[in-house]
Amino acid sequence: MSIDEIALVCPSSLRASAEYHARKHATTTIRVLVADPLPSTDDLLATSAGRSSWLQVIDTIASDFVFVLDENVVPGPHYLQYIHGLMHTDEYRNALLGSHGMLLPASLNSKFDPASHILCLPNTILPSVTQPVDLLQGAWLLRKAWLPFLAMETDLAAPLSYYISQTLHQHANVPSILIPPHSDQEYQLDLNKDQCKEVETAYRENGAWQQLLNRRQHPTCLDYRQTTLMQLDTVLFFADGPEQMIELHPLVCRYTTPVHLVVTGKERGLDGVALDAALYESGCLNADNVIVHDLALPVADELAVASMAAQGVVRLIQVLQPQALVHIRQDKPTFHVMDAMMQAQDTTVTIGLPIGDVRHALWIADLPIDALKHWNDIDVDIVVITDRRPHSLSRLLQSASRAHYLGDAVNLKIHLEQSSDRVTRMLVNGFRWQHGQKTMRHRIRKGGLMPAIVESWYPSSDHNYAVLLEDDIEVSPYYYVWAKYSILQYRYSDASHEARQFMYGISLYSPRHLELLPQGRRPFDPVTAIGDDYDTRVPYLTQVPCSWGAVYFPEHWREFHGYLTSRMEDLRQDQLLNITVPGSRSERWKKSWKKYFIELVYLRSYVMLYPNFQMFESFSTNHLEFGTHVKKGRSHALDEFLVPLMQRDTILSQLPGKQLPTFADLPILNLWGQRVTLDGLEKVASNWHTNVSACERMTGRFDPQDLLCPFVRHRHGKKVKIGGKKNSGEIEYVEPVEYVTVAAGEATAIEGSDNDEQQQQQQEQQEQEQEDELWTENEAYLPVPIDVSQMSSPEADHQSEDDELMDVERDIETLNSLYYHLHPEQLHESSSSSGLAAED
Structure with a gap:
């Protein structure tokens, strides 16, 4: 393959020596780039990305591809050609490829264990197959379009190999894929085994990197693999700041199964590591089962924060595949962006609870997960x-x-x-309903309570x-x-x-x-x-x-x-x-x-x-x-x-x-x-069905037709089943006889109540006649518009009145009469306070 240019990155102390060796290669242009590494600190160890000087000058590269070699790494004569060819296939066009990599322990479904070991590949434990890894080591063939992402300068405390792979994966959606070793040594990479040990050491001793891993914001490749093996009915919570976390706290702690909690980080007022400790201090009974993920969002405007938060949550959802996402409903960009992005997630139901309502929905933790998935269907x-x-x-x-x-x-x-x-009409027209749509219907013919209720609603679906x-x-x-x-x-x-x-x-x-x-x-x-x-x-x-x-x-x-x-x-x-x-x-x-x-x-x-x-x-x-x-x-x-x-x-x-x-x-x-x-x-x-319907009883279909098969009277007084064939013989049924026993006192009460209704109507008619006499002669002839609501129609009202309510009225009158019979002194007090005559 033809190499256009070689860039040699070195510190200023080695500039003269580097230029001397560069001049000795007349056939190939070697450009010396000077970049002094950042000073070594507790956070920036020698293996950290922040100590890699070439990241400072990566933006000066102009070629379509850049082949980056770490120190002490020797590629085979055809290794670059091998990787370059694979990156031009449809399968690996948008992937970072290498022959040496590492797998970090899974952390999303359990508390982080710093004593866990990482796996260096290739090795004799895992089969030699093409597979995604968390980081590639030694050499990286990069496309020019990927270079700006590597200049973002985030998580520089992590090892260089982790920084390259994770930055491209999280920000450019470029996965790191390990290619199995080629049978020909010329297609392989000669990597010093000490480099793998350096990363293992950093994994255990690099405090800044440990803190990054403890946030659990970046799923590992083993996390993805566990998703295909484990179908966990898990719930994911999202809290943007301490106010939302305080609101969600009682619901999170009510769960008895593992749940995942995503927070936006220290800059938003809620640090994931501190929250993990605070859950224990608060007496949360489920603290051991709450796995906190800290997105550690930077300081930015609300729209940028909302976008980054939504992307981080979606990334975790792809790995965890939770059945439900619970977050706080507020008029903030974070909620709206999150809600919009979650609409495209078919497998996860989004539950947005307003501030103040979470405490009234603690039973969410008790619902079966298959029921919770229908939250938004109702x-x-x-x-x-x-x-x-x-x-x-x-x-x-x-x-x-x-x-x-x-x-x-x-x-x-x-x-x-x-x-x-x-x-009433003005009240309805002016009433503001803030929880949904308001619709109104006004009848043009009086129907009474039964059609008013029965015709007021017909379900539009089985979820209505x-x-x-x-x-x-x-x-x-x-x-x-x-x-x-x-x-x-x-x-x-x-x-x-x-x-x-x-x-x-x-x-x-x-x-x-x-x-x-x-x-x-x-x-x-x-x-x-x-x-x-x-x-x-x-x-x-x-x-x-x-x-x-x-x-x-x-x-x-x-x-x-x-x-x-x-x-x-x-x-x-x-x-x-x-x-x-x-x-x-x-x-x-x-x-x-x-x-x-x-x-x-x-x-x-x-x-x-x-x-x-x-x-x-x-x-x-x-x-x-x-x-x-x-x-x-x-x-x-x-x-x-x-x-x-x-x-x-x-x-x-x-x-x-x-x-x-x-x-x-x-x-x-x-x-x-x-x-x-x-x-x-x-x-x-089932027994009574045979007395009211001639059809066989059918249940579970929500169809009343089997109840509506009448018996037809035979001329001899018997009943025959409708629909029977003429030659099949008549099926005879015994007509049920119903005996109704009414106590004499109750009959008298019923008769008395009917008389009370007649007296009431007569009294109302007399009051209306007296009111009409008060009209002056001129007022009687003034034109008056017809208003249905003011028209007196006692007969029509009585015909359409629900007789169940009339039954209640009679019971109340009976109970009142009994009460005043036992407490006659209350009758005088009640009549005086209401302005009623004693004899009334």
């Missing part, structure tokens, strides 16, 4: 149904806006009834969930935390197949009553109902759907839509279906969506998760604002329905074992609050 809609109660609606919206959403985008969808007043809230609900600041934790635990874990099939939602409310007993509402204590077999505060499953704040799941709600559509159409036409729930008070609710949902869950064995915290502490409460039906001054019974909202996050501290149990470990109650098993519910549902 799409929650807050669905609000409102009419003409602006004060109640304002209270609900304000409480929802103060909640912790863990950095998620949560959309708010508000559905206004046709009769919603002008104040809805929090259904009426306007007299108020939510806890931690309702979304409870919802997301439960969804991840019971919907996305590989071990939650039964939960995905049978659990249809998550209640935010803790009921004090059983509402489906035939004799009416009765006090309910979940601790007593569950029994001594479970922890006192264990959440429980029950079939009863919650309408006072709950999350509903997409597959089950989609199935309910199909079921209700067919049920409503059948009631409007032939009424062929005879679907009932025996012994349930919901059979009296003809206009309540819950009646039909209860039918579905009873026939499908579906269950809902309910909280069970102290003193009925809940994530939602209902203020039960019925308008004129409940007298404001005489509503002592309302206290039985109100529950305290969780204002301080005690979710984990109250749960058994400080985490949500598995689905199999949750107690199950039926519609009437009795302890049952899932198999027991399935047996009851």
Whole structure:
């Protein structure tokens, strides 16, 4: 090969001698470059890159390739031609090649061990194959485009061979590849074995290099190899500065498995080595399993720091292949650049938690890794149904806006009834929702509560969930935390197949009553109902759907839509279906969506998760604002329905074992609050299915069609299965007979309540007539625009009213009457304070 020029680098003390020898080679131009090495210090040993003078003059080279030879190294006659030829192949075009190299010990999956030995190659231990190495020794054939990277002057305390290989790898994406020794000695490099020992000595004695290796910011080749052999379900944390580290500290320390923590270095206020020691001093129980990686970023502007931090994290992710990256969500370039670069990482889910929300997501450490991977798949809609109660609606919206959403985008969808007043519409239009998109819908024809709720949401995917809230609900600041934790635990874990099939939602409310007993509402204590077999505060499953704040799941709600559509159409036409729930008070609710949902869950064995915290502490409460039906001054019974909202996050501290149990470990109650098993519910549902449908029961498909096969009446009074062949014979079924027993006192109460409603309507009509008489003669003839929200339509309102709520009203009136009968002195005080007449 033709050599254009030879550059001989020497200190000024050897300049004369070097020039003398250069003149003796007339056929080849030898240029003498003088560069005095940096003075030797504890950090810059003789083998350090900082002591290599040629790095100071590398920018003066103009040729396409530079063949750098260390002292005391002799290449074979054809070694340069051999390496040069390989660098012109597609496989090795962008690689640094050599025949002698070293492997450093793996350090990313364990604490750094300074006593570990490095491996010099080639040797007799490892097979002689082409392989990546951490550093090449003795000779380096460099492309001109790589030279500027070598002049960056970083990590000069490391040995020269490490500096060259790592600088090109980290900044130019040029790997160091070891070529197996050639059979012909002319193609080999004669390397003094002492050079390998010098690097081994520096590995043990060079304090500055040891500190660099302790940062674990540069993965070794053995780290890459371990990745192909070990599939670790690990989590990677990123903290830019002490503030973020303080925020992440309780979550990092909650883990019981090894985790990796990346920090940006001393210049950003957080040194990795110091942090490692501080974890032990802070009492972190997981300190032994926290592996700290220090990127040691230099002082620079925020954009440059953000870019370098993201590149360093991505490099570690390529080696560690973590399942999740957890970092702090802030309006800073570091977060935005990191978030953008992580979008391209398909195998790692990014979890950005706002400052202040990490402490409410400590349960992340308890989630199975297969569930945690779906963190960003969950799409929650807050669905609000409102009419003409602006004060109640304002209270609900304000409480929802103060909640912790863990950095998620949560959309708010508000559905206004046709009769919603002008104040309500103005409130909705002007309300700012900062956690996602806000959408509104206003009905043009009054439909009542059942279509308002059922039609308010239809899932867009199997990851779309809805929090259904009426306007007299108020939510806890931690309702979304409870919802997301439960969804991840019971919907996305590989071990939650039964939960995905049978659990249809998550209640935010803790009921004090059983509402489906035939004799009416009765006090309910979940601790007593569950029994001594479970922890006192264990959440429980029950079939009863919650309408006072709950999350509903997409597959089950989609199935309910199909079921209700067919049920409503059948009631409007032939009424062929005879679907009932025996012994349930919901059979009296003809206009309540819950009646039909209860039918579905009873026939499908579906269950809902309910909280069970102290003193009925809940994530939602209902203020039960019925308008004129409940007298404001005489509503002592309302206290039985109100529950305290969780204002301080005690979710984990109250749960058994400080985490949500598995689905199999949750107690199950039926519609009437009795302890049952899932198999027991399935047996009851399967038996009752034969009484309500002529089709064979099919489960697990979230398709209601098997429930909607009516029996057709035969002219002899028998029932035959629809769809049977004429010649196959009729399949006869015994028509179920339902006996309903009503106590005389209850019948009288019901009749009395109907009379109360008639008297109430008459009173309202009289008040309206009196108000009309107050109009002056001129005012009566003034043109008045039509406002639907101010039009009186008591008959239409009554027809569309949810009779489940009317049932609650009657119970409250009954409880109030009993209360005042036992405490007559309270009646006078209540009437006086509210301005009501005593005889009222």
